[in-house]
Amino acid sequence: MKRLFLMECGKIARSISYWLYIGALFAAVIQNYERTVESELRRTDNPASVFYIAENGVYADDTDQLSEDTMHTMMMEATKRLMDNYRSNSYEYYPFGYVKRKTLSEKEQAAILLYLNELTGLDGQAIIGADENRDSEEIQISGGGAFVLNPGKKGTFENGQFIAEPGEWEYVENDSRLSQSLESPGGGFEIQVTFERFKEIMDCVNHLIGRNSYFSWTMLSLYYYPNDMQDTPITEQQHREFYEKDRVTGAFARYFCDSISLIILCLPAFVIMDLLLKDKRYKMNTLIYPRTESSARIIITRFEAVVCMIMLPILILPIKSLLAIVSYCHNIGIRVNIFTFAAYIFAWILPTVLLVMSIALFVTILTENHSAVLPAGLIWLFCRPSVDKIAGGNYGPFDLIIRHNTLKGYGRMMEHMQILILNRILVSVIALLFVGFAIIVYDAKRKGGIRLES
Amino acid sequence: MRIEITALKKCYGDNAVLNDISLTIGNGMYGLLGRNGAGKTTFMRILSTLLKPSEGKITFDGIPLEDTKRIRPLIGYLPQEFSLYPDMSVRETMRYLAAMSKIPVEIQRERIPKLLQQVNLWESRKRKVRKLSGGMKRRLGIAQALLNNPEILIVDEPTAHLDPEERLRFYNLLDEFSSDRIVIVSSHIVADLEAACANVAVLDAGRLLYAGTMDKLAETARGKVYELRIPKNELAAVKRDYYILSSQGHLSDTKIRILADHVPAAGCPALCVPTVEDGYMELLRLLEKGEKI
Numbered sequence: 001m002k003r004l005f006l007m008e009c010g011k012i013a014r015s016i017s018y019w020l021y022i023g024a025l026f027a028a029v030i031q032n033y034e035r036t037v038e039s040e041l042r043r044t045d046n047p048a049s050v051f052y053i054a055e056n057g058v059y060a061d062d063t064d065q066l067s068e069d070t071m072h073t074m075m076m077e078a079t080k081r082l083m084d085n086y087r088s089n090s091y092e093y094y095p096f097g098y099v100k101r102k103t104l105s106e107k108e109q110a111a112i113l114l115y116l117n118e119l120t121g122l123d124g125q126a127i128i129g130a131d132e133n134r135d136s137e138e139i140q141i142s143g144g145g146a147f148v149l150n151p152g153k154k155g156t157f158e159n160g161q162f163i164a165e166p167g168e169w170e171y172v173e174n175d176s177r178l179s180q181s182l183e184s185p186g187g188g189f190e191i192q193v194t195f196e197r198f199k200e201i202m203d204c205v206n207h208l209i210g211r212n213s214y215f216s217w218t219m220l221s222l223y224y225y226p227n228d229m230q231d232t233p234i235t236e237q238q239h240r241e242f243y244e245k246d247r248v249t250g251a252f253a254r255y256f257c258d259s260i261s262l263i264i265l266c267l268p269a270f271v272i273m274d275l276l277l278k279d280k281r282y283k284m285n286t287l288i289y290p291r292t293e294s295s296a297r298i299i300i301t302r303f304e305a306v307v308c309m310i311m312l313p314i315l316i317l318p319i320k321s322l323l324a325i326v327s328y329c330h331n332i333g334i335r336v337n338i339f340t341f342a343a344y345i346f347a348w349i350l351p352t353v354l355l356v357m358s359i360a361l362f363v364t365i366l367t368e369n370h371s372a373v374l375p376a377g378l379i380w381l382f383c384r385p386s387v388d389k390i391a392g393g394n395y396g397p398f399d400l401i402i403r404h405n406t407l408k409g410y411g412r413m414m415e416h417m418q419i420l421i422l423n424r425i426l427v428s429v430i431a432l433l434f435v436g437f438a439i440i441v442y443d444a445k446r447k448g449g450i451r452l453e454s
Numbered sequence: 455m456r457i458e459i460t461a462l463k464k465c466y467g468d469n470a471v472l473n474d475i476s477l478t479i480g481n482g483m484y485g486l487l488g489r490n491g492a493g494k495t496t497f498m499r500i501l502s503t504l505l506k507p508s509e510g511k512i513t514f515d516g517i518p519l520e521d522t523k524r525i526r527p528l529i530g531y532l533p534q535e536f537s538l539y540p541d542m543s544v545r546e547t548m549r550y551l552a553a554m555s556k557i558p559v560e561i562q563r564e565r566i567p568k569l570l571q572q573v574n575l576w577e578s579r580k581r582k583v584r585k586l587s588g589g590m591k592r593r594l595g596i597a598q599a600l601l602n603n604p605e606i607l608i609v610d611e612p613t614a615h616l617d618p619e620e621r622l623r624f625y626n627l628l629d630e631f632s633s634d635r636i637v638i639v640s641s642h643i644v645a646d647l648e649a650a651c652a653n654v655a656v657l658d659a660g661r662l663l664y665a666g667t668m669d670k671l672a673e674t675a676r677g678k679v680y681e682l683r684i685p686k687n688e689l690a691a692v693k694r695d696y697y698i699l700s701s702q703g704h705l706s707d708t709k710i711r712i713l714a715d716h717v718p719a720a721g722c723p724a725l726c727v728p729t730v731e732d733g734y735m736e737l738l739r740l741l742e743k744g745e746k747i
Contacts, residue, residue: 004553007546014541278539286533287598290502291554292526298554447522448505 004293008275008305017274021267022313025260029317032259037252037321040407041328047233050242050251050407051328060233074220075191075198079119081214082205083127086112093213108208115201120189234408241410248329248336249322251407253344256318260349261401264314265383268353269360269376272306276364285445295443303361303435310353314345351427352401358434365438365445397423455515455528455605455636456480457501462510464496464660471496473660475510483632485647485668486640487734488657494640495534497657498610501638502531514606527555530604532595534611534640540584544575544594547583548601555602569597573627589620596627607637613646625650644731654730656737663737668730675728675736680714682723683707692720697739699732713739 012018044051047060085091089109090101104112116127193201199217206216213219223232234242242251279285288298318341329336356379360372383400395402395416402420404413413420462475472493488494499505501512503522512519514528538547545566552562570576573593578586586594592612599607609628613621628637629650641647647654647668654671656664664671679699684692689701689708697713713736717723728736 003549003559007550007553010546011539011541282539283533283536284539286499286502286504286531287536287538287551288554289504290526290529290531291551292523292556292602293554447503448499 004298005301005305008302009309011278012271012275012306012309015271015274015278017267017270018309021263021271021310024263024267025313025317028260028263029256033256033318034321036255036259036407037324041324044328050234050238052234052239053332054239059236059239071195072191074223075119075193075195077223078198078202078215078220079116079189079191082112082119083116085214086116087128091209091213093210094219095211102209102213104208111208112205115205119191119193119198119201121192122189126188237411238408242408243334245414246410247340248325248334249338249340250344251410252321252325253318253341254348254404254413255407256321256341257344257348258402258404260314261352261403262380262384264310264349264353265356265401266376266380268306268310268357269372269379271310272303272357272360273364273370273372273376275302275306276361277368277370280368289446295446296439299361299365299435299439299442303357303438306357307350307353310357311345311350314349315342347424348402351424351431354431355400355427355434358431358438362434362438362441365442395419395423397426399423400427457606457636458511458513460511462497462500462512463508464493464500464505465508471660472500472507472657475657475662477655477662477665479636479638479653481632481634481636482653483628483637483639483651485651485654486638486657487642487644487647487654488640489642489738491659492642492657493660494642494657495610496660498531498533498608498638498640501606502529502608504531527602528605530599530602530607532592532599532607532609532612534614536595538583538591538594541582543580543582544570544586545579547594548598551598552601557602565601565603569600572630573597574623588615589617589624592616592620592624593627596624600631605635607631607635609637609639611640611642613641613643621646644734648730656734658738658741663741671733671737672728672730673733675713675732677725678713678715678736679711679726679728679732680718680723681709681711681726682718682720683709684720688720692718697735699735 040049040051043049046052047054086109089103091104093100093102113124113127117123120127191198202215202217202220206213209215214223242248279288322338322341326336326338356376359375359379363372363375379400385399385401385403397419402423457477457479459475459477459479462472462477463470464472475497486494486497496505500507500519503519503525507519514525517524517528519525539550542550548566548570549562552566557565567576567579570579573596575590575593575597578590583591583594596609596612599609607628612628613624616624625646628639631637639647639651652667654664654666654668655662656671664674682692683704684707686703686706686708689710692698692710692712696718699711699713701708701710703709711726712718713732714723717725726732
């Protein structure tokens with residue numbers, strides 16, 4: 001059996017679909033996960049970073065209220081982002097749960113410019129130039145103070161080389177610099193509309209860009225309410241959860257699992273379909289069917305081989321970033337749990353992989369053609385949570401994938417742990433049922449109960 | 455080993471592909487002869503446990519066909535059409551199918567080299583299947599069918615697409631294996647089976663026309679095979695009146711071999727000793743005439 005298993009693994013490793021899967025996985029990890037890890041490790045002094053440790057022990061408040069400050073921050077940040085997007089004519093939106101970019105027509109760009117005029121009171125020329133005046137940035141904290149990023153040093157060496165050193169973050173409370181900054185946070189404009197009008201404008205902008213743009217109320221709420229998204233300053237509770245409960249790696253393991261969730265929701269189905277259809281393509285069925293090995297063993301061995309080959313890169317890909325995280329934590333004297341990734345991958349990802357592949361296994365054995373593409377596509381389209389739940393929240397017993405697109409939110413997830421465990425067990429049991437059905441159909445075919453292809 | 459087939463019938467919907475086949479097959483090479491579409495492949499698939507019969511009974515030394523757990527270890531099957539995984543080497547293919555046959559690794563290590571040597575593929579054991587010629591693939595096919603050292607070897611149209619030399623070599627190979635086991639070979643080419651098989655069954659349109667020895671099959675045409683030499687311009691008339699077995703042009707004359715119930719009037723006929731092919735053709739002729747066989 002071990003030999004058959006290894007030979008099935010060899011067959012999978014030689015298939016194009018498997019390497020396409022690895023390529024897609026690699027791209028998703030680089031784009032969604034590794035960048036975040038690098039960014040977090042680079043901005044450990046930033047109050048929004050999960051690694052941030054406040055020297056004075058002061059963190060952002062835990063609150064769900066939409067304060068004046070939050071509203072103002074939301075309006076300023078969204079307007080700045082709209083300006084940036086307008087200048088580059090490149091707008092972020094989330095049509096399939098992942099971020100994409102869209103270019104608008106001249107007419108639509110003109111409409112955006114009108115909205116920007118209304119929001120800022122600036123004319124077109126000023127809007128294009130407004131961002132260039134900004135020397136400092138700040139992150140507003142809903143407690144009175146703010147972290148201010150002081151301007152960095154700029155200059156030219158004697159040899160003509162230009163240098164630009166980043167400024168440092170400084171916590172400022174009721175300081176004149178802060179009030180000045182709040183009056184004109186962008187360094188070049190002031191919001192000219194009420195919060196209600198701002199929401200109306202954002203709604204119109206969202207319609208122009210498309211489904212779930214960055215300017216939709218769903219996304220603005222996600223990013224600017226005091227919540228678990230990355231751009232909000234870390235609260236004391238989040239800080240404790242990250243270092244004490246998650247022991248650092250837990251948060252990254254969740255984020256990693258989330259970043260590959262849309263890949264594993266679909267592509268493993270193609271890998272197993274490809275493996276099974278090789279028998280038909282190379283007319284191997286008539287050589288395999290009369291063999292003495294039982295149908296259950298053949299199907300289970302093949303299924304195990306695909307599961308192992310699918311899981312292998314998922315286990316290998318986070319190693320590089322894990323080493324970087326462990327190294328950083330070692331330097332600041334924090335011990336982390338290096339096995340958390342494996343635990344999360346097996347508990348979170350494996351059940352989904354099992355179900356996606358078992359459905360493809362059953363359909364492919366039944367039909368002996370590419371029909372499994374259909375359920376795989378339908379699963380990919382309809383079994384994903386809505387974009388407002390990408391930071392977590394799809395905690396139903398039958399949710400096929402769990403989203404948690406944030407390094408924070410340990411507590412929220414733990415509150416739903418029981419239902420999540422039930423969910424993973426249910427998904428795994430349904431997967432095993434499909435494997436059982438596949439064995440029954442395969443056995444019937446081997447015995448001539450279901451007619452072979454000509 | 456003895457295969458008993460009683461009143462075998464296989465239908466696809468209303469279409470009977472095999473009808474009322476009763477046969478007994480013992481050790482040695484057994485030929486299955488019939489035109490394309492006669493039902494040979496269906497018959498072989500049923501014997502290989504790949505198809506269920508609609509009616510009838512088949513036993514292998516008393517073991518019913520339905521008991522696949524006991525039957526499958528007895529069977530080696532080489533289908534008419536197969537192509538194998540192209541990326542696997544010859545040896546890998548053998549190992550893969552041996553694992554599918556639950557052959558322990560120690561036995562595989564001993565048996566696979568031996569079989570590959572027997573089929574003259576040992577030197578090519580590392581070669582990928584995609585690089586094998588048609589003949590080599592067939593030989594690999596027979597080697598894989600013998601992996602479990604079967605008591606019954608079922609080979610469906612093994613020499614299709616093979617050149618004459620490969621065909622000869624292939625039948626010699628089958629002959630080696632048939633000394634102490636049943637080898638059932640199907641073909642629509644009489645000459646292939648004539649040299650190799652002592653017994654033969656003739657199928658046509660799902661019906662069993664004949665089952666017995668090759669000699670007796672030839673005997674069915676005794677007294678009906680004539681050789682005549684006729685002028686070329688009479689050939690059309692002879693073709694109309696008789697069943698032509700062969701014709702050979704010689705300048706202005708044509709030498710023909712015919713099947714006839716009576717002595718032909720033309721061309722100084724000479725009665726010939728019938729061959730197996732003559733016997734087979736006589737069966738088909740009688741069938742076409744609607745006479746009872």
